[in-house]
Amino acid sequence: MAYTIETENLTKRFGELNAVDHVSFKVEDGEIFGLLGPNGAGKTTAIKMLCTLLLPSEGSAKVGGYDVVKDADQVRKMIGVVTEKLIMYDLLTPIENLKMFGKLYGVPSSELNKKIEELLRLVELWDWRKSLVGNFSSGMRQRLNVIRALVHNPKILFLDEPTVGLDPTTARKIRDLIKQLNKEGITILLTTHYMEEADKLSNRIGIIDQGKIIALDTPAALKASVGENATLEDVFIKLTGEKMRDTPKNTSFLRPRRRFGFGGHP
Amino acid sequence: MRNPIKVLTNSLTIAWKDLVEFKRTRIALVFSFIFPLMIIAMFGYMFPGSANTVHDVPVGLVVEDNGLYAQNVTDVFRMACSNSSMFNLVNVSSTDQARDKIFSGEIKGAVIIPSNFTDSLLSLNQAKTVILTDPSNPGLTAAITQYFTGITRAISDQFAKEMIESGMHVNSSFVLQPITVGVEGIVSGGGSSFDFVAPGFIALTVMMSGLTAVGAAITRERELGTLDGFLMCPISRTSIILGKMISRTTRNLLQSAIIICLAIYLFNVHVRGNPVLIALVLLLGTLSFLGLGIIATVAAKEQESAQLILGLLQFPMMFLCGLLFPIEQMPVPLQWVSKVLPLTYAVNALRKVMILGVGIGGIIFELTILVILGLVTIALGVPLFDRAVRK
Numbered sequence: 001m002a003y004t005i006e007t008e009n010l011t012k013r014f015g016e017l018n019a020v021d022h023v024s025f026k027v028e029d030g031e032i033f034g035l036l037g038p039n040g041a042g043k044t045t046a047i048k049m050l051c052t053l054l055l056p057s058e059g060s061a062k063v064g065g066y067d068v069v070k071d072a073d074q075v076r077k078m079i080g081v082v083t084e085k086l087i088m089y090d091l092l093t094p095i096e097n098l099k100m101f102g103k104l105y106g107v108p109s110s111e112l113n114k115k116i117e118e119l120l121r122l123v124e125l126w127d128w129r130k131s132l133v134g135n136f137s138s139g140m141r142q143r144l145n146v147i148r149a150l151v152h153n154p155k156i157l158f159l160d161e162p163t164v165g166l167d168p169t170t171a172r173k174i175r176d177l178i179k180q181l182n183k184e185g186i187t188i189l190l191t192t193h194y195m196e197e198a199d200k201l202s203n204r205i206g207i208i209d210q211g212k213i214i215a216l217d218t219p220a221a222l223k224a225s226v227g228e229n230a231t232l233e234d235v236f237i238k239l240t241g242e243k244m245r246d247t248p249k250n251t252s253f254l255r256p257r258r259r260f261g262f263g264g265h266p
Numbered sequence: 267m268r269n270p271i272k273v274l275t276n277s278l279t280i281a282w283k284d285l286v287e288f289k290r291t292r293i294a295l296v297f298s299f300i301f302p303l304m305i306i307a308m309f310g311y312m313f314p315g316s317a318n319t320v321h322d323v324p325v326g327l328v329v330e331d332n333g334l335y336a337q338n339v340t341d342v343f344r345m346a347c348s349n350s351s352m353f354n355l356v357n358v359s360s361t362d363q364a365r366d367k368i369f370s371g372e373i374k375g376a377v378i379i380p381s382n383f384t385d386s387l388l389s390l391n392q393a394k395t396v397i398l399t400d401p402s403n404p405g406l407t408a409a410i411t412q413y414f415t416g417i418t419r420a421i422s423d424q425f426a427k428e429m430i431e432s433g434m435h436v437n438s439s440f441v442l443q444p445i446t447v448g449v450e451g452i453v454s455g456g457g458s459s460f461d462f463v464a465p466g467f468i469a470l471t472v473m474m475s476g477l478t479a480v481g482a483a484i485t486r487e488r489e490l491g492t493l494d495g496f497l498m499c500p501i502s503r504t505s506i507i508l509g510k511m512i513s514r515t516t517r518n519l520l521q522s523a524i525i526i527c528l529a530i531y532l533f534n535v536h537v538r539g540n541p542v543l544i545a546l547v548l549l550l551g552t553l554s555f556l557g558l559g560i561i562a563t564v565a566a567k568e569q570e571s572a573q574l575i576l577g578l579l580q581f582p583m584m585f586l587c588g589l590l591f592p593i594e595q596m597p598v599p600l601q602w603v604s605k606v607l608p609l610t611y612a613v614n615a616l617r618k619v620m621i622l623g624v625g626i627g628g629i630i631f632e633l634t635i636l637v638i639l640g641l642v643t644i645a646l647g648v649p650l651f652d653r654a655v656r657k
Contacts (some may be wrong), residue, residue: 053497076500085491089283091290096283103279104499106272132290148495 002029004156004187005050009059011211012045019045021211022059027204032178032188034202034219036195038240042211043191044084047158050189051081064156077105080149081158086141087148090134094125094144097133098151105152112151119147123177139170146174150181157181159190163197175201195232205232209240268502276501280509281516284483288517298517302471302525306533309463309590320409321351323594326358326367326376326398333384339395339421339445343377346417353413361398368400368452369628371614374594375399375410387425387444390437394446401451402621404462405592415447422446453538453622460533465616466589468525472518472548473583473609476555477576479514480507481563484651493655503652511556511644518552519545526620538623547619547629550636551612557643558608564650583609611635 005027012020020042027033037043048054050063052072060067066074088097095116102112120126123143133141146162159178163171171194178201182188192198198205199219207215207222215222215235223230226238288295325347329340347355356373358364364376378396386393395418399407422445429441484507487493496506526544529535537544562579566572586600587593587609593601604610615632618624626633 051498053494073500076498079498081494081498083491083494085494087492087495089287089492091287092283096286100279100283101495101499104276104496104501106500 003027003062004029005033005061005063005189007046007050007059007061010046010049010056010061011058012042012049012054013057018211020049020056023208023211023213024059025206025213025216027187027189030182030185030187031203032182032190032201034198034205035189035191035208036193036198036205036236037191037208041208041240043208044160046208047081047160047189047191051079051158052076077152078154079156079158080152080154082146082149082160082162084160084164086145088133088141088144091132093130093132094120095129097144098148101148102151107152115151115153119150123147123173139166142166142170142174146177155186157186157188159188159192161192162190163192163194171197195236199232207236207239214239273502273505273508276499276505277508277512280496280506281512284510284513285516288513298475298521299524299528302467302521303528303532305470306460306464306467306525306529309459309467320353320406320595321598323353323375323406323410324356324373325353325410325414326364326373327355328358328361328364328376328378330360330381331379331383331385333388335384335387335393336379339379339383339418342421343414343417353410361396364398365452368398369618369622369624371618374403374406377414390434390440392440392444392446394448396448396450399449399451400622401453402462402617403592403594404459406594407451409595411449415449418445418447460529460535461621462617463590464526464529464533464535465620466587466613468522468529468548469551469609469613469616470584470589471525472522472551473555473612474580475514475518475521476552477559477562477579480510480556480560481572483510483514484563497655503655504648506655507560507648507651511553514556515549515552519548522548535620537620539619539621540623540625543619543626543629544616546626547612547615547633547636550633550640551608551616553640554608554612554636554643557640557645557647560647560651561643564647564654583607586610587613589613608636608639 003026005025007026008024009022010020010024011018011022023042023046035043035046045054049056050061050068052068052075055069060069062068063075064078066078068075092100098116098119099112102116103109107115117126120129123146125140125143125147128136128140133144136144142162142165146159149157162178163174166174175197178188178190190198190201202219204216204218205222206213217225219232222235223232226235327340327343329336344355347353355377356367358367358373358376361376361378364373364378367373368376376398378398380394380396383393383395395414397411397414399410401407422443425444426441429444484493487496493506497503523545526535526537530537558579559576562575563572566575582603585591586596586604587607588604589609593604593610596604611632615629615636618629618632622628
């Protein structure tokens with residue numbers, strides 16, 4: 001079996017803290033892999049390293065067969081990433097947004113226009129193509145955010161909480177889209193706090209806590225390990241404990257320390 | 267190694283996005299023009315017309331007359347100047363040469379004793395000295411005019427007194443003022459204080475937005491989360507910072523052009539220079555400040571310290587670079603400080619081009635300094651940025 005994502009002892013330290021602590025896992029070609037964990041467990045940090053946004057402190061990772069440090073550009077070309085924060089400019093129209101990213105990914109302009117139309121129709125935003133993104137509802141923005149990651153036909157898709165804060169209808173649309181993309185052969189790594197969503201979508205699930213992978217199996221096997229009629233939520237709570245993790249310390253390392261910046265001048 | 271053309275086209279794509287965003291932020295757009303105009307208006311009206319203290323300002327002395335009286339007058343000028351530390355008299359051979367030296371900044375003004383000076387006095391006609399001034403520097407012009415007019419008046423009165431005492435029969439206007447003073451600018455039309463202030467504040471606007479621009483833009487995108495979008499693209503990190511620089515430079519040039527047009531229309535500012543040359547000065551100024559701003563922001567670990575460093579750069583430049591007060595009127599140690607601040611050169615060059623209509627030859631020194639500064643700071647700043655985002 002070929003592996004699309006392979007990590008070996010992947011580690012990220014922020015000062016004293018091991019945000020991701022010697023994590024090793026493999027994602028198979030064509031599967032949907034769910035990465036679950038409490039807030040601040042290291043999911044986002046792990047994804048950021050796989051997406052070449054952060055350099056690992058230790059260990060290595062390969063995405064699509066390329067090393068995320070040495071062949072960062074090759075990795076970037078193959079992956080599409082839907083981050084927690086929207087990567088969209090409010091003052092641009094959907095077409096302008098998508099066109100800019102398409103160009104930066106080196107998509108030839110003849111293909112790009114067709115691709116943009118196809119994607120906008122896919123998420124039912126074609127009628128809104130000429131209004132500014134700033135006027136969009138959060139559901140519309142999130143749909144746009146997902147197709148932004150698809151303009152360059154990536155083989156691998158990273159989805160960091162793609163349905164957070166969406167109404168059930170939109171969330172289902174996004175889930176359907178994820179399934180459809182997976183059917184088309186895209187390997188997907190997904191993080192979410194919705195256990196049902198993870199259960200329905202994922203072929204396999206890894207649970208990460210305090211920077212370490214503490215369980216990794218198919219949803220069915222995970223549930224069976226806890227007991228009959230157990231839900232994925234039961235598994236999650238049994239493994240990670242009842243204590244809440246939203247301490248300030250945990251959120252502080254989600255985003256790396258700001259290296260520069262200051263207020264603007266008119 | 268990346269394809270440099272790709273790096274450039276990618277940066278243009280990013281710059282295009284920035285400019286579309288800028289075009290659509292109406293309020294910021296309007297205020298970016300109102301701010302400098304307001305300052306020009308404020309300082310143009312309150313600008314002090316006279317000069318209080320000047321030190322060792324070089325002033326040319328052109329003596330075109332070999333006669334006795336011319337000799338006497340120059341002796342008095344020399345004596346007065348050597349007794350005070352305000353002006354240093356420099357011998358200049360002709361009026362044309364004096365004009366050239368004022369253009370190049372070698373001297374700040376000149377006193378001319380014309381060839382018919384002694385003859386006029388001997389034939390009992392009014393004689394005239396001429397003070398040649400630099401309208402791009404009204405403060406100094408006032409000081410020079412005041413000083414040399416005063417001395418000439420004194421000589422004139424003394425001469426008249428001797429005439430009367432000697433009992434010579436002369437006409438009354440001659441006795442009243444045997445020696446008159448003419449003041450001429452090196453370019454036609456007098457310089458208003460707006461003429462002096464406008465280039466300074468256009469340069470200041472360019473400096474301020476240049477220093478803070480790239481850092482602020484990057485911080486904004488980082489806070490929005492959109493910077494990650496660029497960082498995940500298979501493009502050189504240099505394209506990102508280059509794109510930001512291109513959009514900011516375009517904005518600055520556009521903004522300056524509109525401010526200059528409005529200043530001409532609203533404050534009757536005279537612009538004599540070549541627009542292309544003005545644009546060149548502004549372009550080089552912007553680039554040198556951009557580089558400096560990138561270094562300051564990347565070198566600082568957090569937002570706060572970046573702000574402090576930039577404040578430390580901005581405030582001395584606002585006051586010490588000859589925006590409001592001519593540098594020559596400042597205490598000598600501060601004059602040294604002004605010589606190491608890049609804004610001084612941008613302001614000087616801009617003033618020479620805008621007010622005096624100097625060609626590229628006249629500002630080659632200032633341009634060289636700005637080019638060197640821009641190249642050095644950008645060469646240092648861009649790799650620093652690359653390192654800072656690759657965590």
